[in-house]
Amino acid sequence: MAIAYNKRTCDCGTLRAADVGRQVILAGWVNNYRDHGDNLVFIDLRDRGGLTQCRFNVDTDPEATKLARTLRKEDCVAVRGEVIHRGENVNPKLPTGEIEVSIQEVEVLNKSLTPPFEVADHVEANEDLRLKYRFLDLRRGPMQRAIIMRHKVTQAFRTFYYNEGFLDVETPILTKSTPEGARDYLVPSRVWPGKFYALPQSPQLFKQLLMMSGFDRYMQIARCFRDEDLRADRQPDFTQVDLEMAFVDVDNVLDVVERSLAYVWKEAAGIEVPVPFRRMPYDEAMRDYGSDKPDLRYGMKLIDVTEVAGRSEFKVFRDAVERGGVVKAICLTGGGEMTRKETDGLTVEIQGVGAGGLPLCKVVSEGGKTILQTGIAKFFPEGLAGDLIAAMGAKPGDVIFFAAGRFGDVCKYLNWLRITLAERRKLVPAGKWEFLWVVDMPSFEWDEESKQWIFLHHPFTMPRDEDLPRMESDPGSVRAKCYDIVVNGVELGSGSIRIHNREVQSRLFRMLGISDEEAMAKFVHLLTALQYGAPPHGGLALGLDRIAMLLSGTDSIRDVIAFPKTQRAFCPLTECPSEVDAKQLRELGIDLAPEVKAKRKAAENEA
C-alpha cells in the first residue's frame, strides 16, 4: 500500500493547534473539495470523528495536488502530511478549524459514484431514498450521532444492570407461536414440514422460566418481532431492554427501573433526572388526560362538564348525557386568537380521528362580564355559561373545546386535541423530562365483540392481592399489579408482577373462557413450571428504540435504527421481503394460495 491506512495516527476530529508539526496519516471520505486553480486545492476529509481540512499545494507537492484535483465527494482516500496552523484563516465552525494538514501524499482507496443525494448534515432527500442508500445516509453527521447515542444507551443499560447483579441470558429467536396478542412472524422448517416456529413477540415466557430456574435477576437486550401495522415509533423488529426479577413486588421493580433510566439519561446524554418518579393511577390518567400515557409537560387537563352540558340546549350534549355518556372539555389559554380557518381545520382533522365534530366556544369580556361567544355559545344561557366558565376556570381570551359521547371516545378525541394543540401552539417546554409511572390498570376489559372478558395486559399478570376475591364476581373492578413507564407522553415500557401460583393462573384462564386443555396446549412449558416451586416474580421491558429516539431528539425510531423498514414493513435497501425459489417452498412443504399466485402473475405481466 502506498499509504499505511492501517496505521492511521488519529481520526479526522482530533487534531488541534497543539498537534502542529506532527506527521499524520488520515483516512476517510471526501466531504467537499475546493479547487482554487493552479496552485491550491482543499479537501475536507471526513470520518466518524469529524472533519479535517487537507491542503494541497502544487509548488511543494505537485503529484499529490494533481491527484487531489480528481477527487470527488464520497471518494474514499488516505492522506499523509504535516499538521500546520491555519494562521489568519482559522475556521471557528470546526473543532479542527485551527489546523489543516499539508498533504504530501494521497491515495485513492476507492472512487465513489456521484451520490444520489448530498451526504450533508442538513438532509433534503426523501426518507425512502435515504433508506435505499442507507449506507450513505448513515455517513451523515446526525445519523452517526444517533447511532452513537443508541450505543451509549445500550452500554449504559448493560453497565447499570450488570452492576445490580442482573445476569444477561439469551433466549430463543425460533420459538413457539402464541396466537394471542400481536400477529406472529412464522418460520417454516424443512425438518418439520407443515410446522412452524414463530419469532418471539418478546421473551416473556422465557424470562419467567428463568426466574423459575433460579436466575433471580435477568436482563437482555432482546430483539422482538410483531407482524402488525407500523408507526413512527413502531418497527416489525424492534429492541427491548428486557428484565425480570424474583422475590419482588411492584416497588422493587419500579425502584430499579427508574434508577436505570436516571443512569442512562445521565450517562448517555448528561441529563440529571430526579428519582423516584411520580406515580399516577390509570383511572386518574384517563380522567385528567384521556390517555394511559399522559404528557405532563403542559396543562390543558380534561374537565368533566357532563352536568353543566346536560343542562344546555345543545342536542349533541343532551343526547350524549341521556345515553349515559360524558361531556368533557379542555380550555386553551389564549386560544381566542385562533382564526375560524384554524378551528375549522381542527374540526376536519378531529373528524378523521372519529369525532362527529368539534364543538367550541370562545370566552370574552363584554361590559365587565365574562361571557361565551361564537360556536355553541348560544346553547348556553347566561347562568349556565357562568357555571361552565367557572368549571373550566376559563378567562377572557380562552377557547373551550368539547367532546361528548362514550367515555372512551371522548378520551380519544380530547387526548388527540390536547396533544395537537400543544404541538401546534408551541406549548411544549423544551428540555423537560416528565417521567411518570402509570399504575393500577384494570386486569380485564369487557369485549363487546366476543361478549367476554379479555385481559388488558397479558394473561400472566397478577391481580392486586385485595382484588383477587372479586375476580369472578366483579372482574371489571380488579386492578392488575402492572405498570407503564411514560416520559413526555411516550410509553417507554411496561411490566407487571406475574402469577406464580398455578391455582390463580387456572382461575384466571377459566374466567376468560379458556379451558385448561387450551391453556396447556399453548403454554404447557409455563404452566408446568409453575407447579415446581415457581418463585414470586415480576419484571418489565423497555423500548430501547424509543429511548434512543428521545435522547437523540428525533421523532421517529427509524432514525435510531441502522437499517429500518418502511411503514409497510419493506426494506428499500435489501428489498425484502422477497419471493423465494419454488424449490425452497417445496422443501418446506409450502404452496402459495391460488389468489396469491394469480396476483403475482398479474404483476409479472404488467412488468
Place this chain on the structure above:
RNA sequence: GGGGCCGUAGCUCAAUUGGCUAGAGCAUCGGACUGUCGAUCCGAAGGUUGCGGGUUCGAGCCCCGUCGGCCUCGCCA
C-alpha cells in the same frame, strides 16, 4: 381495513383559471481562479410530470383506477 397529505431533472421544489419550447437552486460535466471552508465566476448537459385509462381542441393541473412514501384511526395481550 378506514381517513388525510404527497409523488415534476440525480436531489429539493416551482409552474396563475386547463393554454407558448415544463423552470429555479443544489448536485453533475467543462472552463477560470493562491486561502477557501455551503468557495466564487462563466458555460453545458440533464424531463415517459410514479404508472394505466378517461374528459378536452389542448392535461403536470380535472375524473377514475393503480403503485409507492409519510402521518393517523383500527391493530400492536
